[in-house]
Amino acid sequence: MVSRVIPVDPFDLVVFGGTGDLARRKIIPALFRRYCSGQVPEGSRIIGAARSELDRDGFCDMVAGAIREFSGGRACEDGTLERFLQMVDYVKLDASGEDGWSELTHLIKEDRTRAFYLSVGPALFGDIAGRIRTHGLVNDQTRIVVEKPFGHDLESAQALNATLAQHFHERQIYRIDHYLGKETVQNLMAVRFGNMLFEPLWNAQYVDHIQITVAETVSIGSRGEYYDRAGAMRDMMQNHLMQLLCLIAMEPPARFEPDSVRDEKLKVIRALDPVEPHHIVRGQFDGTGDEPGYREEVGHPRSTTESYVALKAHISNWRWSGTPFYLRTGKKLVARSSVINVVFKDAPHSIFGTDAGGAANILSIRLQPNEGITMHVTIKEPGPGGMRLVDVPLDMSFAEALGPEGEDPPDAYERLIMDVIRGNQTLFMRGDEVEAAWAWTDPIIAGWKARGEVPKPYDAYSKGPLDADQLMRRDGREWRGIKP
Ligand code: NAD
Secondary structure, three states: OOOOOOOOOOOEEEEEOOOOHHHHHHHHHHHHHHHHOOOOOOOOEEEEEEOOOOOHHHHHHHHHHHHHHHOOOOOOOOOHHHHHHOOEEEEEOOOOOOOOHHHHHHHOOOOOOEEEEEOOOHHHHHHHHHHHHHOOOOOOOEEEEEOOOOOOOHHHHHHHHHHHHHHOOHHHEEEOOHHHHOHHHHHHHHHHHHOOOOHHHOOOOOEEEEEEEEEOOOOOHHHHHHHHHHHHHHHHHHHHHHHHHHHHHOOOOOOOOHHHHHHHHHHHHHHEOOOOHHHEEEEEEEOEOOEOOHHHHHOOOOOOOOOEEEEEEOEOOOOOOOOOEEEEEEOOEOOOEEEEEEEEOOOOOOOOOHHHEOOOOEEEEEEEOOOEEEEEEEEEOOOOOOOOEEEEEEEEEHHHHHOOOOOOOOOHHHHHHHHHHHOOOOOOEOHHHHHHHHHHHHHHHHHHHHHOOOOEEEEOOEOOOHHHHHHHHOOOOOOOOOOO
């Protein structure tokens, strides 16, 4: 299937931190892929702004290297990279001083969409936002994109929001959560609200429980210092898993428009009950053989930071009262798997008798790998021998169903960056959503601290701490979704 390209006018995009890891691995390759798809019009400009000692040629070399390494082998016409590089420029700039700002201001003169992507640490957000304003770069067509982490608690998130609000209207601020840019996440909304089939069953009367798993095989990498201050609760649960929970649980928005969708998400977060301490399991991976444990990796022998967290949440509203939501995420687990499982209740009565078998219907929404949706249904086991029931998957892999052979689905950053340019905030977090998510998260973390809790150890490359299985088993349920 050929993807539809919605044209945009030429734009200016300034990437603060344009020489950093995120810019090289995600932002630049995403822009290049959109350029190959004909969505970045000629005449647009992509301006790297960072403190690295580079001139334009040096930055273009870096951009070309990043594209070769990270753009997923996208096949483009000859000369595409050279044409793309003609749009690229670089300013050596100090975000917290005056160096480079007049050069940047000089480059951005045209009356067109101008987006400023803050791919730098959050400590610099205030400085950059302020200087964009004092250098006269804010007008109606200005947008600012900020990366996670958006605060480390409610107070810091409120302070960040207040700082940004001094210089920009909320409608100009794009807080990225790249999970929302994933094809399957949007498909979740299409499946829920585009079909008559699911929505009538999407409530506590028919859904037994919902599981959200974001399992990673990777470890902390070079982010040890940051991660040890954050942990899985702040790094993943407060944002990515919370956003998935919102989309799966929210009421149908009146329209697929930014504030309609975000209003509904906010209502979900505000309806979340505080989590009982015995409904949370924290874990920290141990070393095995030559593999270092968490504490060795972060160089902090007494660290009590969790690299894994699982919890049971309740949403107190008419739709979900009594349906538990089980959420878990962790590092150095046995498989990389992000999946949402909607587990429906058993049929009220089996006309085939209890020996016939069969299992609950489960709708599995896979975010990665192999994005797609599977519906588990019960059918008759083929052949003679009476009525035996078996559970079979009706599988729709998006790559098979929709993509041309061999082409990767678009990366989340491709979609989100183009949404910024189009001025569509639907897939970005609003300030009040972020604050509400912290208001739910803070007491959980404060409780761990007050009780002096230490995380449960788990083996590296396992499914996580045994206590997380217990959390489910106590309720007569089991986790699904991490398969080695
Ligand atoms: P990085 O350390 O690799 O790059 C930082 C960039 O900021 C560099 O280009 C550097 O030159 C620039 N910079 C630093 N101080 C500056 C200053 N005073 N003036 C001008 N430029 C300055 O960091 P990163 O991994 O690219 O992360 C950037 C942001 O994105 C961080 O907030 C991070 O938490 C967030 N983030 C990163 C990832 C990732 O995968 N790397 C994922 C999600 C969010």
